[in-house]
Amino acid sequence: MGVPSLGCHCRVCRSQDPHDNRTRPSVLVSREDHHVVIDTTPDFRFQALRQGLESLDAIVFTHGHADHILGFDDIRPFNLRQKSAVPIYASKETLAILRRTFAYVFDGKPALSTIPEVTPHEIEGPFELLGTPWKPIPAEHGDMPVLGFRVGGLAYLTDFSRIPEASMPLLASTEELVLDALRDAPHPMHQTVEQALELVTRLRPRRAWFTHIAHDLPHRETNERLMRLGFPHVQLAYDGLSFEVAA
The missing domain is CATH 3.60.15.10 (Ribonuclease Z/Hydroxyacylglutathione hydrolase-like)
Known part of the structure; x- marks a missing residue:
């Protein structure tokens, strides 16, 4: 729904930190x-x-x-x-x-x-854009089939609650992993922060970015918590984030 959320006066929706202003x-x-x-x-x-x-x-x-x-x-x-x-x-x-x-x-x-x-x-199946193979990654968003994508060193997986075991090899040796981490509380169609960290631990990307973030997660405080938990290479994504990956 984006942050600030309409009609909400929580501290994240009222935050002056531009990282807490999130488009879809x-x-x-x-x-x-x-x-x-x-x-x-x-x-x-x-x-x-x-x-x-x-x-x-x-x-x-x-x-x-x-x-x-x-x-x-x-x-x-x-x-x-x-x-x-x-x-x-x-x-x-x-x-x-x-x-x-x-x-x-x-x-x-x-x-x-x-x-x-x-x-x-x-x-x-795989297709080519920008002179680079794009590999679809089947995932599940509740009971809805969705796709993530592997493009060179990037794996992008927004809006999912489960990744089938057959899709896991497509996520091996990822440089930059962008994945769903809606909030801490369970949701039937999205990953929690805890579930996302379990996936990061298994896949061991060079860096990971959490996306599709609800207003439950303040940017600075959540990143500090991730550091304390032993995940210095994991942060919340934010509007305008950019990075380079190998094709």
Whole structure:
């Protein structure tokens, strides 16, 4: 839902620390002058403006929940600037949700105004973007199948409660691991901080970043707690975070 949460007056929602001001999770993967976005959140337009994004080579979707797709219509300026459709990559289930939610994009009917122009690609296995293999990582978000992605040294896993054992080899030798850690209290569709730390202990990445963070976790205090627990290489992610990984 983003932080601050609407109508909430908790100390995190009232925090003056800019790290506690969190838009919905999305990632920009860039190589030279080419750019791929993972998920078009309701905050996509603001996020793209903040990062100075002027071109878009493709969009990759993790799943079809509202907080990961509702910025989809805001890709239109890239269609106009680039004079071409934007390739989108998603599972069969997520493509079905996109087609239902944004029927006007896919129904083929004449439009009096601009609509997003896209070329859909169903993810059935590894694919290539930015000259680099992208490996889908099947996971479970409650009872919903979702995808994470392995791109070189990066593994990105937002919105999940369980990773099947068959997906674990895809997470070996990770440089930068970005993973769901909603809060401390249990949730049926997300990992807790404790569960995320158990996964970090097993996978042993060089660094790990917790994402999809609720307003239960103050940024500075949580990072200090992670240090005390013996995880100096684990921190909460924050808006504007950037790092480089091997392709």
